[in-house]
Amino acid sequence: MNPRQVEIFGTCSLLNKKPFMQNKITIIAVIVIILSLGIISAIVYKQRATIIDSSLKAGQAIIEFFPLGESKKPTWSSTSTKDGLSPSSDNTNTGFDNSNMFNKPAWEKITNLPIVGASVLNLSQASNTAIYLEKETGNIFMLKNGVGEPIRISNVTILEVFDVYFGLNKNKNIGAIVRFPKDNQLESILLTIDLGKQSNSTTSDSLPIITKQALKTSIIAYTVSPKKDQVLYLEDLGNRVAVYVTDFSFKNSQIIKVLPFKDWLISWPEENTAVFQTKTNSQSVGSLYYLNLKNKSFRRVGNGILGFTVNANPDVKKIVYSVSTGNSFDFIYRELASGKSNTFTPKTLPEKCLWFDSQALVCAVAERLPKATYPDDWYKGKLSFKDNLWIYYGESGKSSRLYDLVGENSNLDLLPQARDGLNNFYFTDKTTGILYRLNGGRIFEP
Numbered sequence: 356m357n358p359r360q361v362e363i364f365g366t367c368s369l370l371n372k373k374p375f376m377q378n379k380i381t382i383i384a385v386i387v388i389i390l391s392l393g394i395i396s397a398i399v400y401k402q403r404a405t406i407i408d409s410s411l412k413a414g415q416a417i418i419e420f421f422p423l424g425e426s427k428k429p430t431w432s433s434t435s436t437k438d439g440l441s442p443s444s445d446n447t448n449t450g451f452d453n454s455n456m457f458n459k460p461a462w463e464k465i466t467n468l469p470i471v472g473a474s475v476l477n478l479s480q481a482s483n484t485a486i487y488l489e490k491e492t493g494n495i496f497m498l499k500n501g502v503g504e505p506i507r508i509s510n511v512t513i514l515e516v517f518d519v520y521f522g523l524n525k526n527k528n529i530g531a532i533v534r535f536p537k538d539n540q541l542e543s544i545l546l547t548i549d550l551g552k553q554s555n556s557t558t559s560d561s562l563p564i565i566t567k568q569a570l571k572t573s574i575i576a577y578t579v580s581p582k583k584d585q586v587l588y589l590e591d592l593g594n595r596v597a598v599y600v601t602d603f604s605f606k607n608s609q610i611i612k613v614l615p616f617k618d619w620l621i622s623w624p625e626e627n628t629a630v631f632q633t634k635t636n637s638q639s640v641g642s643l644y645y646l647n648l649k650n651k652s653f654r655r656v657g658n659g660i661l662g663f664t665v666n667a668n669p670d671v672k673k674i675v676y677s678v679s680t681g682n683s684f685d686f687i688y689r690e691l692a693s694g695k696s697n698t699f700t701p702k703t704l705p706e707k708c709l710w711f712d713s714q715a716l717v718c719a720v721a722e723r724l725p726k727a728t729y730p731d732d733w734y735k736g737k738l739s740f741k742d743n744l745w746i747y748y749g750e751s752g753k754s755s756r757l758y759d760l761v762g763e764n765s766n767l768d769l770l771p772q773a774r775d776g777l778n779n780f781y782f783t784d785k786t787t788g789i790l791y792r793l794n795g796g797r798i799f800e801p
Contacts, residue, residue: 460794460797461758461793461794461797461798462758462760462763462791462792462793462794463791463792463793463794464789464790464791465485465498465505465781465789465790465791465792466487466489466496466505466789466790467789468489468490468491468788468789469489469490469491469783469787469788469789470487470488470489470490470783470788470789470790471487471488471489471490471516471517471518471519471788472487472488472518472519472520472521472772473485473486473487473772473773473781473783473790474486474487474520474521474522474579474583474772474773475501475773475774475775475776475781476497476521476522476523476529476583477523477583477776478499478523478527478529478550479527481499481500482500482776483500483501483775483776483777483779484497484498484499484500484501485497485498485501485773485775485781485792486498486521486529487505487772487790488516488519488531488533490516490788492512493511493512493513493514493516493533494507494509494510494511494512495507495508495509495511495529495531495546495548496508501775501777501779501792507562508529508548508550508562508563509546509548509562509563509565510562511546511565511567513533513535513544514535515535515536516533516534516535517534517535517536517541518534519531519532519533519534520532520577520578520579520586521579521583522579522580522583522584522585522586522603523583523584523603524547524584524602524603524604525584525602525603525604526549528547528548528549528550529546529547529548529550530545530546530547530548530603530604531545531546531548532544532545532570532577532586533545533546534577540572541572541575542569542570542572543569543570543571543572543574543577544567544568544569544570545567545568545569545570545603545605546565546566546567547565547566547568547603547604548563548564548565549563549564549565549566550563551563552564568605570605571590573590573591573592574588574589574590574591575589575590575591575596575617576588576589576619576620576621577589577621578621578622578623578629579623580623580626581623581624581625581626581669582626584602584603585600585601585602585603586600586601586602586603586605587599587600587611587621587623587629587648588601589617589619589621591617592613592617594615594617595613595614595615595617596613596614596616596617596619597610597612597613597614598610598611598612598613598614598629598646599611600648611646611648611651612646612651612653614631614653616633618633618634619631619632619633619634620632620633620634622667624667624668624669624671624710625667625669625670625671626648627647627648627649628645628646628647628648628671629645629646629648630643630644630645630646630665630667630671631643631644631645631646631653632644632663632664632665633663635661635662635663635664636662636679636730636731637661637662637679637728637729637730637731638661639661640658640659640660640661640663641658641660641661641662641663641664641665642655642657642658642659642663643655643656643657643658643663643665643674643676644656645671656674656691657674657676660676660678661678661679662677662678662679662684662729662730662731663676663677663678664676664677664704664705664706664730665705666705666706666708666710666716668710668713668714668749669710669712669713670713671691672690672691672692672713673688673689673690673691673713673714673749674688674689674691674705675687675688675689675699675705675708675716675747675749676689676705677704677705677729677730679728679729679730682726682727682728683702683724683726683727683729684702684704684729684730685698685702686698686699686700686702686703686704686705687699688747688749688752690749697749697750697751697752698752699747699752699754700754701720701721701724701745701754702720702724703718703719703720703721703745704729704730704733706730706770706771707719707720707742707769707770707771708747708771709771709773709774709780710774711746711774711778714748714749714750715746715747715748715749716746716747716749717744717745717746717757717771717774717780717793718744718745718746718747719740719742719743719744719767719768719769719770719771719782720742720743720744720745721740721741721742722740722741722742722743722761723741724740725738739766739768739785739786740768740769741760741761741765741766741767741768742760742761742765742767742768742769743756743757743758743759743760743761744756744757744758744760744769744793745757757793757798758793758798766786767782767784767786767791768784768785768786769782769783769784769785769791770782770783770784770785772790777795777796778795778796778798778799779792779793779794779795779796780792780793780795
Protein backbone atom coordinates (compact mmCIF):
# COMPACT_ATOMS: atom_id res chain seq x y z
CA MET A 356 0.00 0.00 0.00
CA ASN A 357 1.29 3.38 -0.82
CA PRO A 358 2.56 5.11 2.33
CA ARG A 359 1.02 8.33 1.06
CA GLN A 360 -2.34 6.67 0.86
CA VAL A 361 -1.97 5.31 4.40
CA GLU A 362 -1.14 8.75 5.56
CA ILE A 363 -4.01 10.26 3.83
CA PHE A 364 -6.62 7.72 4.94
CA GLY A 365 -5.06 7.62 8.38
CA THR A 366 -5.34 11.37 8.62
CA CYS A 367 -9.03 11.21 7.51
CA SER A 368 -9.91 8.73 10.15
CA LEU A 369 -8.46 10.97 12.76
CA LEU A 370 -10.22 14.12 11.52
CA ASN A 371 -13.70 12.75 10.58
CA LYS A 372 -15.41 12.44 13.94
CA LYS A 373 -16.90 16.00 13.85
CA PRO A 374 -17.79 16.06 10.14
CA PHE A 375 -19.67 12.80 10.61
CA MET A 376 -22.04 14.45 13.09
CA GLN A 377 -22.57 17.32 10.69
CA ASN A 378 -23.43 14.91 7.86
CA LYS A 379 -25.97 13.16 10.09
CA ILE A 380 -27.73 16.46 10.81
CA THR A 381 -27.74 17.30 7.10
CA ILE A 382 -29.33 13.96 6.20
CA ILE A 383 -32.05 14.43 8.82
CA ALA A 384 -32.77 17.94 7.50
CA VAL A 385 -33.06 16.66 3.94
CA ILE A 386 -35.50 13.94 5.08
CA VAL A 387 -37.60 16.53 6.94
CA ILE A 388 -37.67 18.78 3.86
CA ILE A 389 -38.74 15.88 1.61
CA LEU A 390 -41.53 14.91 4.02
CA SER A 391 -42.68 18.55 4.21
CA LEU A 392 -42.79 18.84 0.45
CA GLY A 393 -44.86 15.66 0.27
CA ILE A 394 -47.36 16.99 2.79
CA ILE A 395 -47.59 20.35 0.98
CA SER A 396 -48.08 18.59 -2.38
CA ALA A 397 -50.92 16.53 -0.96
CA ILE A 398 -52.62 19.66 0.41
CA VAL A 399 -52.20 21.54 -2.89
CA TYR A 400 -53.52 18.60 -4.87
CA LYS A 401 -56.59 18.41 -2.66
CA GLN A 402 -57.20 22.16 -3.00
CA ARG A 403 -56.69 21.95 -6.77
CA ALA A 404 -59.26 19.17 -6.97
CA THR A 405 -61.70 21.32 -4.99
CA ILE A 406 -61.09 24.29 -7.29
CA ILE A 407 -61.57 22.16 -10.40
CA ASP A 408 -64.77 20.71 -8.98
CA SER A 409 -66.08 24.20 -8.17
CA SER A 410 -65.15 25.42 -11.63
CA LEU A 411 -66.95 22.53 -13.26
CA LYS A 412 -70.06 23.25 -11.19
CA ALA A 413 -69.89 26.94 -12.11
CA GLY A 414 -69.42 26.04 -15.74
CA GLN A 415 -72.43 23.73 -15.64
CA ALA A 416 -74.49 26.55 -14.11
CA ILE A 417 -73.47 28.86 -16.95
CA ILE A 418 -74.39 26.22 -19.54
CA GLU A 419 -77.80 25.75 -17.91
CA PHE A 420 -78.39 29.53 -17.79
CA PHE A 421 -77.39 30.00 -21.45
CA PRO A 422 -78.59 26.81 -23.20
CA LEU A 423 -76.25 25.65 -25.95
CA GLY A 424 -74.14 28.75 -25.43
CA GLU A 425 -76.80 31.09 -26.84
CA SER A 426 -76.55 34.78 -26.11
CA LYS A 427 -79.33 36.29 -24.02
CA LYS A 428 -79.61 39.20 -26.43
CA PRO A 429 -80.14 38.12 -30.01
CA THR A 430 -78.21 39.33 -32.99
CA TRP A 431 -78.77 38.17 -36.52
CA SER A 432 -76.50 37.19 -39.33
CA SER A 433 -76.88 36.22 -42.96
CA THR A 434 -77.00 32.54 -41.98
CA SER A 435 -80.42 32.01 -40.42
CA THR A 436 -82.01 29.20 -38.49
CA LYS A 437 -85.48 27.98 -39.31
CA ASP A 438 -86.98 30.84 -37.28
CA GLY A 439 -84.84 33.49 -38.94
CA LEU A 440 -82.38 33.79 -36.05
CA SER A 441 -78.84 32.69 -35.40
CA PRO A 442 -77.31 32.54 -31.91
CA SER A 443 -74.27 34.76 -31.61
CA SER A 444 -71.79 35.70 -28.90
CA ASP A 445 -71.69 39.27 -30.22
CA ASN A 446 -74.16 40.79 -27.75
CA THR A 447 -75.62 44.19 -28.46
CA ASN A 448 -76.85 46.34 -25.58
CA THR A 449 -80.34 47.56 -26.47
CA GLY A 450 -81.04 49.06 -23.06
CA PHE A 451 -83.14 46.13 -21.79
CA ASP A 452 -83.11 42.36 -21.57
CA ASN A 453 -84.68 41.15 -24.78
CA SER A 454 -83.82 37.48 -24.31
CA ASN A 455 -87.50 36.51 -24.53
CA MET A 456 -87.52 37.59 -28.17
CA PHE A 457 -86.38 34.03 -28.96
CA ASN A 458 -89.76 32.88 -27.66
CA LYS A 459 -91.89 35.43 -29.52
CA PRO A 460 -93.93 34.37 -32.50
CA ALA A 461 -93.29 36.22 -35.73
CA TRP A 462 -96.89 37.49 -35.79
CA GLU A 463 -98.48 38.39 -32.48
CA LYS A 464 -101.93 39.51 -31.37
CA ILE A 465 -101.50 42.33 -28.85
CA THR A 466 -105.08 43.20 -27.83
CA ASN A 467 -108.39 41.40 -27.57
CA LEU A 468 -110.46 44.57 -27.87
CA PRO A 469 -110.44 47.17 -30.65
CA ILE A 470 -108.17 50.17 -30.36
CA VAL A 471 -108.27 53.61 -31.99
CA GLY A 472 -104.60 54.41 -32.59
CA ALA A 473 -101.13 53.23 -31.61
CA SER A 474 -97.66 54.73 -31.52
CA VAL A 475 -94.17 54.05 -30.15
CA LEU A 476 -92.48 56.36 -27.62
CA ASN A 477 -88.97 56.38 -26.18
CA LEU A 478 -89.65 56.85 -22.49
CA SER A 479 -86.99 57.24 -19.81
CA GLN A 480 -85.59 53.74 -19.15
CA ALA A 481 -88.25 52.28 -21.43
CA SER A 482 -87.38 52.82 -25.07
CA ASN A 483 -89.54 51.37 -27.85
CA THR A 484 -92.64 51.49 -25.67
CA ALA A 485 -95.85 50.84 -27.58
CA ILE A 486 -98.86 52.92 -26.52
CA TYR A 487 -102.49 52.75 -27.63
CA LEU A 488 -106.02 53.84 -26.73
CA GLU A 489 -108.74 51.26 -26.17
CA LYS A 490 -111.84 52.20 -28.15
CA GLU A 491 -114.44 50.74 -25.81
CA THR A 492 -113.32 52.66 -22.70
CA GLY A 493 -111.03 55.41 -23.91
CA ASN A 494 -108.36 54.12 -21.51
CA ILE A 495 -104.69 54.26 -22.53
CA PHE A 496 -102.37 51.26 -22.29
CA MET A 497 -98.65 50.78 -22.88
CA LEU A 498 -96.17 47.95 -23.36
CA LYS A 499 -92.90 49.01 -21.75
CA ASN A 500 -90.00 48.26 -24.07
CA GLY A 501 -92.57 46.57 -26.28
CA VAL A 502 -92.64 43.44 -24.09
CA GLY A 503 -94.80 41.92 -21.39
CA GLU A 504 -98.48 42.49 -20.76
CA PRO A 505 -100.16 45.82 -21.57
CA ILE A 506 -100.28 48.20 -18.59
CA ARG A 507 -103.24 50.55 -18.12
CA ILE A 508 -102.03 54.09 -17.43
CA SER A 509 -105.31 56.02 -17.50
CA ASN A 510 -108.90 55.67 -16.36
CA VAL A 511 -110.35 58.64 -18.21
CA THR A 512 -113.50 57.41 -19.91
CA ILE A 513 -113.94 58.87 -23.39
CA LEU A 514 -116.58 57.19 -25.50
CA GLU A 515 -116.61 57.07 -29.29
CA VAL A 516 -113.04 58.27 -29.77
CA PHE A 517 -112.41 59.33 -33.36
CA ASP A 518 -108.60 59.37 -33.33
CA VAL A 519 -105.60 59.92 -31.03
CA TYR A 520 -102.05 61.31 -31.40
CA PHE A 521 -99.28 60.43 -28.92
CA GLY A 522 -96.07 62.26 -28.03
CA LEU A 523 -93.85 63.58 -25.22
CA ASN A 524 -93.65 67.05 -23.69
CA LYS A 525 -90.47 68.78 -22.51
CA ASN A 526 -90.69 67.02 -19.15
CA LYS A 527 -90.90 63.64 -20.93
CA ASN A 528 -94.50 63.20 -19.82
CA ILE A 529 -96.83 61.44 -22.25
CA GLY A 530 -99.16 63.65 -24.23
CA ALA A 531 -102.28 62.27 -25.91
CA ILE A 532 -104.43 64.41 -28.20
CA VAL A 533 -107.83 62.72 -28.23
CA ARG A 534 -110.59 63.67 -30.68
CA PHE A 535 -114.21 62.65 -30.23
CA PRO A 536 -117.59 63.72 -31.63
CA LYS A 537 -119.73 66.11 -29.61
CA ASP A 538 -122.65 68.28 -30.70
CA ASN A 539 -122.16 67.42 -34.39
CA GLN A 540 -118.48 68.39 -34.42
CA LEU A 541 -115.13 66.93 -33.40
CA GLU A 542 -113.73 68.18 -30.12
CA SER A 543 -110.17 67.69 -28.88
CA ILE A 544 -108.59 67.36 -25.46
CA LEU A 545 -104.96 67.01 -24.46
CA LEU A 546 -104.23 64.41 -21.78
CA THR A 547 -100.86 64.79 -20.04
CA ILE A 548 -99.77 61.65 -18.20
CA ASP A 549 -97.02 61.95 -15.57
CA LEU A 550 -95.66 58.44 -15.08
CA GLY A 551 -93.46 59.65 -12.22
CA LYS A 552 -96.42 60.65 -10.03
CA GLN A 553 -99.18 58.37 -8.82
CA SER A 554 -102.75 59.43 -8.09
CA ASN A 555 -104.19 59.01 -4.59
CA SER A 556 -106.32 56.06 -5.59
CA THR A 557 -108.10 53.85 -3.07
CA THR A 558 -108.00 50.94 -5.48
CA SER A 559 -105.16 48.47 -5.84
CA ASP A 560 -104.34 49.96 -9.23
CA SER A 561 -102.32 53.11 -8.62
CA LEU A 562 -102.45 55.11 -11.84
CA PRO A 563 -100.31 58.05 -12.96
CA ILE A 564 -101.55 61.60 -12.48
CA ILE A 565 -103.40 62.87 -15.56
CA THR A 566 -104.27 66.46 -16.42
CA LYS A 567 -106.83 67.47 -19.06
CA GLN A 568 -106.71 70.48 -21.33
CA ALA A 569 -109.41 71.43 -23.82
CA LEU A 570 -108.13 72.38 -27.26
CA LYS A 571 -109.73 74.69 -29.81
CA THR A 572 -112.71 73.25 -31.64
CA SER A 573 -111.48 75.09 -34.74
CA ILE A 574 -108.52 72.69 -35.05
CA ILE A 575 -109.38 70.28 -37.88
CA ALA A 576 -106.22 68.15 -38.30
CA TYR A 577 -103.11 67.04 -36.39
CA THR A 578 -99.84 65.29 -37.12
CA VAL A 579 -96.83 64.54 -34.88
CA SER A 580 -93.12 65.12 -35.58
CA PRO A 581 -90.76 62.18 -36.18
CA LYS A 582 -89.22 62.67 -32.72
CA LYS A 583 -92.72 62.73 -31.16
CA ASP A 584 -91.98 66.02 -29.39
CA GLN A 585 -93.96 68.49 -31.53
CA VAL A 586 -97.38 68.81 -33.11
CA LEU A 587 -98.37 70.40 -36.41
CA TYR A 588 -102.04 71.33 -36.61
CA LEU A 589 -104.46 73.08 -38.95
CA GLU A 590 -106.91 75.68 -37.66
CA ASP A 591 -110.03 76.47 -39.68
CA LEU A 592 -110.28 80.17 -40.53
CA GLY A 593 -113.42 79.91 -42.65
CA ASN A 594 -112.31 79.82 -46.27
CA ARG A 595 -108.65 79.41 -45.28
CA VAL A 596 -106.57 77.33 -42.90
CA ALA A 597 -103.67 78.32 -40.62
CA VAL A 598 -100.75 75.94 -40.08
CA TYR A 599 -99.22 75.94 -36.58
CA VAL A 600 -96.38 74.09 -34.87
CA THR A 601 -96.28 73.66 -31.10
CA ASP A 602 -94.96 71.34 -28.40
CA PHE A 603 -97.11 68.95 -26.40
CA SER A 604 -98.05 71.66 -23.89
CA PHE A 605 -99.82 73.70 -26.62
CA LYS A 606 -98.49 76.86 -24.93
CA ASN A 607 -95.99 77.93 -27.57
CA SER A 608 -97.80 77.74 -30.90
CA GLN A 609 -96.01 79.29 -33.87
CA ILE A 610 -97.86 80.07 -37.07
CA ILE A 611 -96.06 78.72 -40.13
CA LYS A 612 -98.39 79.38 -43.06
CA VAL A 613 -101.90 80.40 -44.07
CA LEU A 614 -103.29 78.38 -46.99
CA PRO A 615 -106.28 79.20 -49.20
CA PHE A 616 -107.46 75.56 -49.23
CA LYS A 617 -108.31 73.61 -46.06
CA ASP A 618 -109.24 70.04 -47.02
CA TRP A 619 -105.83 68.39 -46.48
CA LEU A 620 -104.34 65.06 -45.46
CA ILE A 621 -101.18 65.87 -43.49
CA SER A 622 -98.13 63.94 -42.26
CA TRP A 623 -94.70 64.80 -40.85
CA PRO A 624 -92.10 62.23 -41.94
CA GLU A 625 -88.97 64.44 -41.86
CA GLU A 626 -87.89 66.91 -39.15
CA ASN A 627 -88.10 70.01 -41.35
CA THR A 628 -90.74 68.92 -43.86
CA ALA A 629 -94.49 68.38 -43.53
CA VAL A 630 -96.41 66.64 -46.32
CA PHE A 631 -99.78 67.96 -47.58
CA GLN A 632 -102.03 65.91 -49.86
CA THR A 633 -105.34 66.96 -51.33
CA LYS A 634 -108.13 64.47 -50.76
CA THR A 635 -108.94 62.59 -53.92
CA ASN A 636 -110.87 59.68 -55.42
CA SER A 637 -110.87 57.62 -58.59
CA GLN A 638 -112.64 60.38 -60.54
CA SER A 639 -110.61 63.37 -59.36
CA VAL A 640 -106.95 64.31 -59.56
CA GLY A 641 -104.82 64.86 -56.48
CA SER A 642 -101.83 67.03 -55.62
CA LEU A 643 -98.84 66.70 -53.30
CA TYR A 644 -97.09 69.60 -51.55
CA TYR A 645 -94.12 69.92 -49.19
CA LEU A 646 -94.09 72.59 -46.46
CA ASN A 647 -90.56 73.57 -45.39
CA LEU A 648 -90.81 74.33 -41.67
CA LYS A 649 -87.54 76.30 -41.65
CA ASN A 650 -88.07 78.79 -44.47
CA LYS A 651 -91.89 78.30 -44.59
CA SER A 652 -91.91 77.66 -48.33
CA PHE A 653 -94.80 75.64 -49.76
CA ARG A 654 -94.05 73.87 -53.03
CA ARG A 655 -95.97 71.48 -55.23
CA VAL A 656 -94.29 68.12 -55.75
CA GLY A 657 -96.88 66.22 -57.80
CA ASN A 658 -100.17 67.01 -59.48
CA GLY A 659 -102.85 65.80 -61.89
CA ILE A 660 -103.03 62.12 -60.91
CA LEU A 661 -106.31 60.23 -60.53
CA GLY A 662 -106.80 58.46 -57.21
CA PHE A 663 -103.52 59.96 -55.99
CA THR A 664 -102.66 58.72 -52.47
CA VAL A 665 -99.07 59.13 -51.27
CA ASN A 666 -96.66 57.80 -48.65
CA ALA A 667 -93.39 59.77 -48.39
CA ASN A 668 -90.21 58.17 -47.05
CA PRO A 669 -88.35 59.41 -43.91
CA ASP A 670 -86.13 61.85 -45.86
CA VAL A 671 -89.03 62.89 -48.19
CA LYS A 672 -86.80 62.28 -51.23
CA LYS A 673 -88.79 59.24 -52.35
CA ILE A 674 -92.48 58.40 -52.39
CA VAL A 675 -94.83 55.56 -53.19
CA TYR A 676 -98.20 56.47 -54.66
CA SER A 677 -101.29 55.00 -56.28
CA VAL A 678 -102.89 55.82 -59.63
CA SER A 679 -106.47 54.80 -60.40
CA THR A 680 -106.79 52.77 -63.63
CA GLY A 681 -110.44 51.98 -64.26
CA ASN A 682 -111.32 48.98 -62.10
CA SER A 683 -107.85 48.71 -60.54
CA PHE A 684 -104.81 50.87 -59.74
CA ASP A 685 -101.02 51.01 -60.04
CA PHE A 686 -98.59 51.09 -57.11
CA ILE A 687 -95.50 53.16 -58.01
CA TYR A 688 -92.19 54.10 -56.37
CA ARG A 689 -90.59 57.39 -57.42
CA GLU A 690 -87.33 59.19 -56.66
CA LEU A 691 -88.28 62.86 -56.76
CA ALA A 692 -84.89 64.33 -57.72
CA SER A 693 -84.05 61.97 -60.59
CA GLY A 694 -87.58 61.09 -61.66
CA LYS A 695 -86.68 57.40 -61.62
CA SER A 696 -89.69 55.19 -60.93
CA ASN A 697 -90.66 51.54 -60.58
CA THR A 698 -94.11 49.99 -60.69
CA PHE A 699 -94.42 47.40 -57.94
CA THR A 700 -96.11 44.02 -58.07
CA PRO A 701 -98.05 42.75 -56.31
CA LYS A 702 -99.86 46.06 -55.86
CA THR A 703 -101.20 47.57 -52.68
CA LEU A 704 -102.32 50.99 -51.49
CA PRO A 705 -99.58 53.30 -50.13
CA GLU A 706 -101.52 53.86 -46.92
CA LYS A 707 -101.08 50.16 -46.10
CA CYS A 708 -97.29 50.56 -45.85
CA LEU A 709 -94.62 51.55 -43.31
CA TRP A 710 -91.10 52.49 -44.37
CA PHE A 711 -88.40 50.05 -43.26
CA ASP A 712 -85.61 52.47 -44.21
CA SER A 713 -85.15 55.23 -46.79
CA GLN A 714 -85.95 52.99 -49.78
CA ALA A 715 -87.68 49.82 -48.55
CA LEU A 716 -91.24 49.38 -47.27
CA VAL A 717 -93.17 46.77 -45.33
CA CYS A 718 -96.74 46.56 -46.62
CA ALA A 719 -99.98 44.69 -46.08
CA VAL A 720 -100.90 43.21 -49.47
CA ALA A 721 -104.14 41.54 -50.54
CA GLU A 722 -103.85 37.87 -51.48
CA ARG A 723 -106.37 38.56 -54.23
CA LEU A 724 -107.25 42.04 -55.48
CA PRO A 725 -110.85 42.14 -56.74
CA LYS A 726 -111.94 44.45 -59.52
CA ALA A 727 -113.32 47.63 -57.96
CA THR A 728 -113.11 51.40 -57.96
CA TYR A 729 -109.93 52.27 -56.04
CA PRO A 730 -109.32 53.69 -53.57
CA ASP A 731 -113.01 54.63 -53.12
CA ASP A 732 -114.55 51.20 -52.55
CA TRP A 733 -111.92 50.20 -50.00
CA TYR A 734 -112.34 53.41 -47.99
CA LYS A 735 -116.14 53.08 -48.05
CA GLY A 736 -115.93 49.51 -46.76
CA LYS A 737 -117.50 48.01 -49.88
CA LEU A 738 -114.68 45.47 -49.95
CA SER A 739 -111.98 44.21 -47.62
CA PHE A 740 -108.69 42.41 -48.21
CA LYS A 741 -107.13 39.21 -46.93
CA ASP A 742 -103.61 40.48 -46.42
CA ASN A 743 -100.15 38.98 -46.33
CA LEU A 744 -97.04 40.97 -45.43
CA TRP A 745 -94.52 41.93 -48.12
CA ILE A 746 -91.36 44.01 -48.36
CA TYR A 747 -90.67 46.23 -51.38
CA TYR A 748 -87.29 47.58 -52.52
CA GLY A 749 -87.62 50.89 -54.30
CA GLU A 750 -84.33 51.09 -56.20
CA SER A 751 -84.60 47.60 -57.72
CA GLY A 752 -88.38 47.45 -57.96
CA LYS A 753 -88.31 43.97 -56.43
CA SER A 754 -90.59 42.58 -53.75
CA SER A 755 -90.61 39.59 -51.41
CA ARG A 756 -93.20 38.01 -49.16
CA LEU A 757 -92.32 38.41 -45.48
CA TYR A 758 -95.09 36.55 -43.74
CA ASP A 759 -98.01 34.40 -44.89
CA LEU A 760 -101.10 35.40 -42.92
CA VAL A 761 -103.64 33.94 -45.33
CA GLY A 762 -102.00 30.54 -44.91
CA GLU A 763 -102.83 30.77 -41.21
CA ASN A 764 -106.51 31.29 -42.10
CA SER A 765 -106.35 34.94 -41.16
CA ASN A 766 -108.80 37.36 -42.72
CA LEU A 767 -107.01 40.56 -41.82
CA ASP A 768 -107.30 43.84 -43.71
CA LEU A 769 -104.38 45.64 -42.10
CA LEU A 770 -103.72 49.31 -41.39
CA PRO A 771 -100.17 50.26 -40.33
CA GLN A 772 -99.80 52.08 -37.02
CA ALA A 773 -96.14 52.36 -36.02
CA ARG A 774 -92.65 50.91 -36.24
CA ASP A 775 -90.20 50.80 -33.32
CA GLY A 776 -86.39 50.84 -33.15
CA LEU A 777 -86.25 47.04 -33.07
CA ASN A 778 -88.01 46.77 -36.45
CA ASN A 779 -91.28 45.64 -34.92
CA PHE A 780 -94.26 46.75 -37.00
CA TYR A 781 -97.67 47.43 -35.47
CA PHE A 782 -100.90 47.02 -37.46
CA THR A 783 -104.61 47.12 -36.72
CA ASP A 784 -107.25 45.11 -38.50
CA LYS A 785 -109.51 47.53 -40.39
CA THR A 786 -112.57 45.38 -39.66
CA THR A 787 -112.15 44.58 -35.95
CA GLY A 788 -109.72 47.24 -34.70
CA ILE A 789 -107.55 44.58 -33.01
CA LEU A 790 -103.83 45.44 -32.63
CA TYR A 791 -101.17 43.06 -34.01
CA ARG A 792 -97.40 43.12 -34.24
CA LEU A 793 -94.86 41.74 -36.70
CA ASN A 794 -91.84 40.93 -34.54
CA GLY A 795 -88.76 42.04 -36.46
CA GLY A 796 -86.39 39.85 -34.46
CA ARG A 797 -88.05 36.81 -35.99
CA ILE A 798 -88.12 38.11 -39.56
CA PHE A 799 -85.34 40.53 -40.44
CA GLU A 800 -81.59 40.19 -40.70
CA PRO A 801 -79.30 43.22 -40.35
